[in-house]
Amino acid sequence: MGHGGQRDPSEYRKITAEVFYDISRRKNGVRPCPGQGFPTDIKIECSKEIRDYPVGTKVRLDVVETDKEGSRPFLYSSYKWEHEVVE
Template structure:
């Protein structure tokens, strides 16, 4: 995968949920059931989102990426807007 800026067409708007990530012993964010990405993928995003109550659903833009030597994950910059979905 190339580094640097991505084309805006690569970003996908999804509904994600805050959950307790037992493997990391803190809240995490993952795609909701029925989204284009599996619920097993984790989302790297703003701490403000992870600080919401478990079960909170948010709409945000993500892009699939990977760090060298690790599995792929979804990324949403802390600078990007998100909205709580009821």
């Protein structure tokens, strides 16, 4: 799938996520659906295309857990990676 960077491919996981309205940021965000192995309150950094879907839309996408120095952990999915709308 063309994942760049220095990560081991085994670190990437395909999960189902949903678009939600993030009150704290006043715009749509993306989070894992329940039962995906991640807390449902962890945010996913992903393409604007996904965030522009209507609230409640579910997508399958590859993610990797990461964090930036001094920030909370989050999931990352490159805007270059494919995703699939499942609902």
